[in-house]
Amino acid sequence: MTISARNISWSIGGQTIVNDVSFDIVPGEFFGIIGPNGSGKTTLISLISGLRKPRNGHVNLFGEPMASLAKRQISQRIALVEQHAETTERITARQAVELGRTPHLGALTPWSQADDAIVDAALREVKMSTFAHRLWYTLSGGERQRLHIARALAQQPEILILDEPTNHLDVGHQLGLLELVRQQRDLTVIAALHDLSHAAMFCDRVAIMHGGRLVVLGPPAEVLTTKVITDVFGVSAEIERGDDGELQIRYRRPKPHRPQLQLVQSV
């Protein structure tokens, strides 16, 4: 197993944000985490990537307790792309990607040509090579997001954890990016996704979070049902299953909310 979570919980201010979640990530799989806003996806990700310690339960990374590993050991195996990560520093696109080499470089290790090659390759993967010398603050949201992915690839992780990686991206880049991480050889991907069609298209398994609990876990074709979508997201949907097993999800417009006329008794 790559990452296994055993009954992990996290709470703050008396409120339980992640509640008794357990799962095992299979090597090489694309594992989706879906669920409405505030359901605890980002918090769950911070727990399984070792950024936060669970209040209860434990996380294992390749069979070893995450809590016993040094930050540096974790970062050599797990790369994380956060939902929001911004800077006002005048760094260039390339310098942002170069940060991905940090876990592999000691304080005295000089930057090498191999590092240069890895950074170049990562920039090429996300099609940002021509932007290498642009300053960060001049880049669009989508360009920044692709650079974050490139930074994570330059980290050469075994596990890539993405928190809503397709935010800010146009539809072409959304699909391109998910395909890109899917195609990486020997890479295990864990991604919080908002688009259920994307989850259906790219994930081997999806975990559905609702109110901090993991409510359903399984292959998308099995777990993405109209009932689950209604229960979890509160919208009604139609799902068509193509011959190739592809899911097509269509949502219905929510009924407009009509304020009920109330008769107030006048005196």
Place this chain on the structure above:
Amino acid sequence: MTTATASWTKRSGAVFAALVMLIIALWLGAAIGETAIPMDIVAKTVANRLWSAGYPLEPLDEGIIWNYRLSRAVVAACCGAALGLSGVVLQSLLRNALADPYILGISAGASTGAVSVAILGVGGGLLTLPIGAFAGALLAFGLVSLLAVRAGSGTNAIILAGVAGSQLFNALTSFIVTKAANAEQARGIMFWLLGNLSGVRWEDVGQSFPVALAGLLVCLWHARALDAFTFGTESAASLGIPVRRVYVVLIGVSALMTAVMVGIVGSIGFVGLVIPHAARMLVGVRHGVLLPASAMTGAVFMIVADIVSRIILPGQVLPIGVITALVGAPAFAMILTQKKARA
């Protein structure tokens, strides 16, 4: 792409240029003053003192150069380097372009700590002045951070907390000085508080140089860690940086450097703020080069500021803090407006 060797030569070139600048600044610092002394006399004095070269020189000139001006210039350089480094560290760790030891109240806390030991005799002779200053600096930073956390998020919370902290500790210092010192002492202390290099001797070099050098080395050791803070603490943690340890070590080192310098020359504002920005313009944001560049720029700037403070009013010495503020305050305004334009 620059290859590794090309960047190597470029780097050694830059280091060489920086050292030449520093030597020239020190040289000028020793030559310029109430009585100008020719540059070659300065060189001969140094040769006499360091290598017993035996040049026949006027003992008065030699004495002024060696005992007063050169020691003073070297302390100014150490102080500028230390403040520049502290500024870089605080700005990067707190991700705030306006952070520096003066604005965050660390200098004010160090002053209070120093006068508590020097005047009130806190510690009963066990504590030395730099230790008192260090304790004051840490206390001030702790208090300011606590206030900032309580005041809520936002990059300005820590700056506002720093303003409050500085006011509090400056008031405490004034209170202690007014209450416990005699008029003579009080005047001396007030002059020292504004930043003053007049009393500086070689013993002070023995204190400030090792601290500045050690500070530079510790910061350089953490250069990659500081780079990793570019996208925030969570991002740094995900890149394998032990965030809490780095905070403790680097903020501790900044506080120590600030405290030792405050103990010797008083609290000098704006150097820690402005120097890192100037250095970034020169060499970019990578800490591997930014840290030494800031130390060098700070050193040279401080020597020059000291020279200016000695000659701008004939027959009088202006506190060096006045000069740094005259340069620093407009630069502060520029950084503020630039930051707004980019946000």
